[in-house]
Amino acid sequence: MSSAQGRRPIRRALISVYDKTGLPELAKALHGAGVELVSTGSTAAGIEAAGVPVTRVEDVTGFPETLDGRVKTLHPAIHAGLLADLRLPAHEAQLAELGVRPFDLLVSSLYPFRETVDSGAGEEECVEQIDIGGPAMVRGAAKNHATVAVVTSVSLYPMILEALDGGGFTLAQRRSLAARAFMDIAEYDIAVAQWTAAVLDPDPRGWPAFAGLGLRRADVLRYGENPHQQAALYLNPDSPPGLAQAEQLHGKEMSYNNYVDAEAAWRAANDFGDPAVAIIKHANPCGIAVAPDVAEAHRKAHACDPVSAYGGVIAVNRAVSVEMAKQVADIFTEVIVAPSYDDGAVEVLSAKKNLRILVAPPWQPLPAEWRPIGGGVLVQISDRIDAPGDDPATWRLVAGEPVADPRDLVFAWRAVRSVKSNAILVAVDGATVGVGMGQVNRVDSARLAVARSNGRAAGAVAASDAFFPFADGLQVLAEAGVRAVVQPGGSVRDEEVVAAANAAGLTMYFTGTRHFFH
Numbered sequence: 324m325s326s327a328q329g330r331r332p333i334r335r336a337l338i339s340v341y342d343k344t345g346l347p348e349l350a351k352a353l354h355g356a357g358v359e360l361v362s363t364g365s366t367a368a369g370i371e372a373a374g375v376p377v378t379r380v381e382d383v384t385g386f387p388e389t390l391d392g393r394v395k396t397l398h399p400a401i402h403a404g405l406l407a408d409l410r411l412p413a414h415e416a417q418l419a420e421l422g423v424r425p426f427d428l429l430v431s432s433l434y435p436f437r438e439t440v441d442s443g444a445g446e447e448e449c450v451e452q453i454d455i456g457g458p459a460m461v462r463g464a465a466k467n468h469a470t471v472a473v474v475t476s477v478s479l480y481p482m483i484l485e486a487l488d489g490g491g492f493t494l495a496q497r498r499s500l501a502a503r504a505f506m507d508i509a510e511y512d513i514a515v516a517q518w519t520a521a522v523l524d525p526d527p528r529g530w531p532a533f534a535g536l537g538l539r540r541a542d543v544l545r546y547g548e549n550p551h552q553q554a555a556l557y558l559n560p561d562s563p564p565g566l567a568q569a570e571q572l573h574g575k576e577m578s579y580n581n582y583v584d585a586e587a588a589w590r591a592a593n594d595f596g597d598p599a600v601a602i603i604k605h606a607n608p609c610g611i612a613v614a615p616d617v618a619e620a621h622r623k624a625h626a627c628d629p630v631s632a633y634g635g636v637i638a639v640n641r642a643v644s645v646e647m648a649k650q651v652a653d654i655f656t657e658v659i660v661a662p663s664y665d666d667g668a669v670e671v672l673s674a675k676k677n678l679r680i681l682v683a684p685p686w687q688p689l690p691a692e693w694r695p696i697g698g699g700v701l702v703q704i705s706d707r708i709d710a711p712g713d714d715p716a717t718w719r720l721v722a723g724e725p726v727a728d729p730r731d732l733v734f735a736w737r738a739v740r741s742v743k744s745n746a747i748l749v750a751v752d753g754a755t756v757g758v759g760m761g762q763v764n765r766v767d768s769a770r771l772a773v774a775r776s777n778g779r780a781a782g783a784v785a786a787s788d789a790f791f792p793f794a795d796g797l798q799v800l801a802e803a804g805v806r807a808v809v810q811p812g813g814s815v816r817d818e819e820v821v822a823a824a825n826a827a828g829l830t831m832y833f834t835g836t837r838h839f840f841h
């Protein structure tokens with residue numbers, strides 16, 4: 324029986340859910356609509372407790388639930404009932420011959436495998452939480468969406484109630500539910516495959532044989548990096564929450580480039596313990612600063628390069644104060660992202676109609692970074708995870724006198740890792756004053772940093788994300804009056820570079836760690 328929209332009445336439902344939320348209400352509604360309920364162990368107990376009659380799976384299969392629940396629904400009487408394509412007279416005839424009755428609806432929720440792993444449970448417990456029968460049923464019902472509806476989440480129960488009122492699910496709804504069910508199963512299997520690859524067959528180098536991405540579309544964006552490129556935002560359930568989960572309080576919709584720049588800004592600002600502001604354009608900083616309060620940090624970051632900061636993306640690692648909001652509202656800014664906003668700050672910022680105001684979840688570095696290449700993906704541990712060389716106590720003084728107060732050098736060394744290579748960053752008083760980024764040789768980066776500093780390099784400190792291959796880049800800084808430089812060291816010409824530093828009376832430290840960022 325089917326209508327023009329392909330509706331199929333719900334006469335018999337199989338319910339087997341780990342998550343019992345909303346079960347009594349669902350069971351009552353189904354029973355009230357005349358639907359016969361078939362169910363597994365504790366799900367059936369929950370339905371009975373709600374006063375709703377239910378047929379136990381054992382009574383359908385003639386086989387007890389056994390092996391501690393490892394075998395409950397894995398039986399032809401269940402799977403034939405889910406997989407029979409009732410559009411085909413032959414399938415109907417075969418069911419009748421076998422005495423199997425078809426299901427019109429499967430309601431399922433799987434054992435909480437991912438949650439069990441995340442809780443730190445032992446191997447045996449995790450293995451036991453690998454659901455076998457649930458995914459088998461879901462796959463069967465989803466494949467057979469021509470006649471069966473499959474519901475895999477409590478959040479979809481309202482759809483069942485609507486379907487009961489409307490005479491069953493439409494074909495379009497069953498197709499959509501099937502697609503969702505296969506996504507759920509795939510995500511579940513990715514979690515199982517990742518865990519088993521890592522735990523049952525560990526790699527001595529720490530790189531599991533399998534890595535899966537079960538991405539879910541969160542948004543379709545207006546366009547990509549350029550207007551002719553289509554683009555969308557997907558969420559990664561394996562990633563700690565971040566910018567993709569940010570809440571937008573105001574402004575135009577986020578664009579692809581807004582996300583790219585906001586991510587760079589958010590990552591840069593959160594690299595500091597003190598109140599910090601990063602202003603980003605084209606994924607590079609046009610100002611980063613720390614200060615006792617965010618308004619001052621913003622003034623200092625903006626002063627680095629006010630020309631470039633026009634139309635920039637701002638991130639701050641503390642609540643945005645009203646004072647800072649007033650400053651930002653005076654400058655054309657695309658996006659501001661912060662962990663929170665003081666009372667009144669959003670109102671001030673909202674005066675700018677288009678300014679996108681975001682609240683991001685607490686910063687967590689990505690454990691691993693992925694970069695697609697033709698035919699594959701490169702994966703690396705983030706530079707933000709346990710990068711050595713941050714502690715100035717571990718630095719090696721290789722030229723000049725030790726600096727009495729290393730704070731600016733520490734700041735510059737931390738800030739330079741948010742600058743695209745080759746990166747040279749000049750800093751004064753906890754703020755960048757000249758940033759040379761993205762050049763294909765280090766001497767040009769040094770020239771750019773000095774040029775941008777507009778005379779402020781005299782007496783400043785500088786950081787280089789990688790060693791100076793020649794003395795020329797360092798000499799550019801020295802000629803501009805930079806007094807101290809921090810860099811990884813490690814060039815075959817380190818001696819020349821150190822000699823140039825000594826000749827210029829410049830202090831230089833080696834960190835032993837490089838911060839390339841491409």
Ligand SMILES: NC(=O)c1ncn([C@@H]2O[C@H](COP(=O)(O)O)[C@@H](O)[C@H]2O)c1NC=O
Nearest residue numbers: 341363364365366393395396397455456457
């Ligand atoms: N093995 C089976 O035949 C089987 N059939 C269904 N399950 C799962 O058992 C759970 C429901 O069981 P209960 O109703 O006893 O709480 C569901 O999460 C369902 O996905 C099974 N369990 C694990 O594989």
